[in-house]
Amino acid sequence: MAKGKRAAAMAENRAKLIRAAREAFATQGYADASMDELTAAVGLTRGALYHNFEDKKGLLWAVVEQIDGEMAERLRIVREQAPTLWQGLLAEGSAYIEMALEPEIQRIILLDGPAVLGDPSKWPGENACLDITMRTIRALIEEGVVKPVDVEAAGRLLNGAALSAALWVAAADDPKSVLNKAVDAFRELASGLLRKAV
Amino acid sequence: MAKGKRAAAMAENRAKLIRAAREAFATQGYADASMDELTAAVGLTRGALYHNFEDKKGLLWAVVEQIDGEMAERLRIVREQAPTLWQGLLAEGSAYIEMALEPEIQRIILLDGPAVLGDPSKWPGENACLDITMRTIRALIEEGVVKPVDVEAAGRLLNGAALSAALWVAAADDPKSVLNKAVDAFRELASGLLRKAV
DNA sequence: TCACTCACATACGAGGCGTATGTCAATAGG
DNA sequence: CCTATTGACATACGCCTCGTATGTGAGTGA
8 A cells, every 4th residue: 555655756846846946036036046946945856846747847847837726726716705696706806917917926926927828818717717707708798797898808908907916016116106007997888798888 | 532432231140130130030939949050051151140230139139129020010001091099999809819820930939039128018029019009099088989987907918819710710620711710809899998888 | 651540350258049968866577 | 575667856967148357459539
């Protein structure tokens, strides 16, 4: 029964490397993160890295997948706690904007990810955040609350608006007041999807 | 009067390097563009590069400034040709989406630029595109066509939506039909800013 | 004509990535 | 219980790239 000993150790090391990579990529950026330092920080060498992952890019893939999954889960919870679908959509947008304030998400998911791995919409897990937004919009159209727009188009543009807002807020000198303006503007834009004005 | 001989040659070489950099950065991406190859392609060495620009990043700055200026000029023309301000705003958005189809703009301005140089809103020239959008929105508010929203917030979110749409279109298998959907959705979202629905 | 400047080339060192090779513990089989 | 094999990881090497320090020759002013 001592069969899983090596597999367990390997999973442990994979997790350690991903944890270290999240830290390094978030603080130094992908390009400036040294694989030697990163692996040494958790008591390993680059040997472990190239054995567990394809290459440096492969490690970024793993990190991105993990963070993306966490974000999707958080958005799901926010949406489900809202009293109506429409308010859920708005809450999702706000939550997304606020999440992008976190340096880890901002740097890895919003900046380096697209630059290194290409268009996020083609990431495996298919950008779980977008998926959730689209599902909500589809339901709202069926409810008759939202105009019969193209679901994917609306979802992507809403996400893009939220993303832009997030980057703006993150770079602002006074994030708090800017955050309010951004969320307000997001709601105004989103209301353009409504069948009739509120 | 043969005073400008060296200065003229220098300006020439600067231009050549920027041209080569636009080509290299657009096709290979910033990280994978070799400065040796890039300079050799125009008959120079890295010596010229580090003399004319601060470093590799400095060359990217120069390229970004040039492209940004061109984009702003194109958007200005589009806006001025529209019959009304509101239609000008929509036309700007569409034009922006279409511009992001160009690999050069997509790769350099939308992907590598933010990742390497940081938040575009803090670029010198202050992101001329955004500036134009904001001016238009301000005018529309004064006309009473648009709700009294925060100008910067609305401008940024609109730009973000357009950018997202552009990346989507660029990565699509069928850019043409996707472009239509994207532009439609953009108009719907933008209409959320209107004082009364159209 | 001569000294000086400066735009650019050349030479050098440091560091990073990817791969080929080595090593030792964990398993499987007899 | 002993041995062979696997596989996870470490070590060592080569190649490339960036940035800088130094060299050089054409242009410039007196």
